[in-house]
Amino acid sequence: MLTFIDVSDAIIYxxxxxxxxxxxxxxxxxxxxxxxxxxxxxxxxxxxxxxxPMKTDxxxxxxxxxxxxxxxxxxxxxxxxxxSEEMKKELGKEDRRALKDRLLRSKYDGNNDIAYLNVLLxxxxxxxxxxxxxxxxxxxxxxxINKHNKFYGKYLLAQLYKDLDVKNADEMYSDLWxxxxxxxxxxxxxxxxxxxxxxxxxxxxxxxxxxxxxxxYDFGIISPNKEVTCTFSFTxxxxxxxxxxxxxxxCGCTVPVWNRKPIAPNARDSISxxxxxxxxxxxxxxxxxxxxxxxxxxxxIRASICN
Numbered sequence: 687m688l689t690f691i692d693v694s695d696a697i698i699y700x701x702x703x704x705x706x707x708x709x710x711x712x713x714x715x716x717x718x719x720x721x722x723x724x725x726x727x728x729x730x731x732x733x734x735x736x737x738x739p740m741k742t743d744x745x746x747x748x749x750x751x752x753x754x755x756x757x758x759x760x761x762x763x764x765x766x767x768x769x770s771e772e773m774k775k776e777l778g779k780e781d782r783r784a785l786k787d788r789l790l791r792s793k794y795d796g797n798n799d800i801a802y803l804n805v806l807l808x809x810x811x812x813x814x815x816x817x818x819x820x821x822x823x824x825x826x827x828x829x830x831i832n833k834h835n836k837f838y839g840k841y842l843l844a845q846l847y848k849d850l851d852v853k854n855a856d857e858m859y860s861d862l863w864x865x866x867x868x869x870x871x872x873x874x875x876x877x878x879x880x881x882x883x884x885x886x887x888x889x890x891x892x893x894x895x896x897x898x899x900x901x902x903y904d905f906g907i908i909s910p911n912k913e914v915t916c917t918f919s920f921t922x923x924x925x926x927x928x929x930x931x932x933x934x935x936x937c938g939c940t941v942p943v944w945n946r947k948p949i950a951p952n953a954r955d956s957i958s959x960x961x962x963x964x965x966x967x968x969x970x971x972x973x974x975x976x977x978x979x980x981x982x983x984x985x986x987i988r989a990s991i992c993n
Contacts, residue, residue, distance in 0.1 A: 693744040693810065696734055697762045706765070706790065707732045709757040711739040711750060724777060730786040731758070746838045747806045758789055762811070764803050765790050802834050809842045824850075837866060841878065856889045856978070860929050860948045893981040895924035905961065905989035913962040918985050920956065922949045926978075930957075934974040939963045940987065942973055959987055966991050 696707040708731035727733060739745030739753075748757055748767065756773050758766040766789055768776070776788055805827060827846070831839040844858035862878070903916040922928040927948035935942060943958040963969055968990050975983040 693807065696759055699732060700759055700761050703732065705730065705732045706758055706760040707734060709734045709736060709744060709759065711736045711745055711748065711753060711755045711757065713739065713753045726782045726785050743810055747803055747810065749836065749838060760790065764800060764807060802830055805830055806839055806842060809846060813842065813845050837862065853889055863931065864946050889926045890978055890980050891924035891926050891928050893979055893983060895922070896928055896979060896983060897921045897923050901984065902986040905987065907990045907992055910964050910966060910991055910993065911962060913960055915958055915960050916987060918957045919954065921954050922951055925951050927951065928977060930975060930977040932976045933957065934976065936971050940971045940973065961987060961989060963991050966993060
């Protein structure tokens with residue numbers, strides 16, 4: 687089996703040869719069904735193996751709940767997806783001559799799962815300039831992706847909108863940020879958070895339009911290991927929504943709590959900061975707010991820790 691790098695590899699090669707492609711997505715080498723020694727499959731398919739599939743684009747598009755999963759592409763389209771048990775049953779049937787035709791028949795007949803995956807495949811190819819000639823039907827994309835309501839589909843749609851309608855893309859990214867599950871954020875942290883921090887694709891607000899009542903707070907004298915909390919209140923005086931993507935602190939003794947939802951124009955909100963230190967002496971900490979603001983916003987806290 688060939689090592690698979692990117693979905694474009696199988697698509698480009700699949701368009702050059704008469705064989706369809708068989709992609710095996712695995713998360714554990716011990717789980718793989720041994721197909722490389724199956725003459726019938728090798729004769730009829732170009733076989734690829736995807737290690738760490740969630741690091742590949744096809745893995746993110748298919749997003750399997752179990753492994754191994756076998757994805758069959760014919761030229762630039764997904765035509766079938768089979769679990770390990772389904773593949774074993776197909777290979778166990780006596781009529782091997784009809785195996786290719788059986789595998790090319792989608793088990794998803796009657797619903798939109800394969801159509802949805804192919805929309806994502808087409809959208810991914812378009813966004814990565816692998817197929818700039820693709821005709822993107824925006825209303826169809828929008829309705830199908832939102833109907834399935836899955837993270838990666840909505841993420842790709844937001845990427846498409848960032849060049850068509852920045853304000854709409856801003857709302858999509860914000861909604862993804864607010865509504866993403868813990869698993870979503872664990873699976874797509876780098877690319878998603880990078881997008882959220884990419885101010886070239888967001889509607890920006892000016893730093894001076896985010897008006898804080900104060901930007902520095904002194905806790906005074908506190909005891910070691912005593913937890914104290916302060917609140918920095920602010921008003922969004924801009925004409926756009928203000929979105930806080932991240933709040934960075936200089937050490938683990940300072941813990942910020944903030945609202946992930948967009949803050950509407952003229953609305954008030956706040957950031958709470960918890961502080962606890964087991965060291966004595968004067969402690970000064972900086973809190974950096976990252977959001978759709980042209981400049982970073984800095985807050986400061988100070989405390990004298992004495993026994």
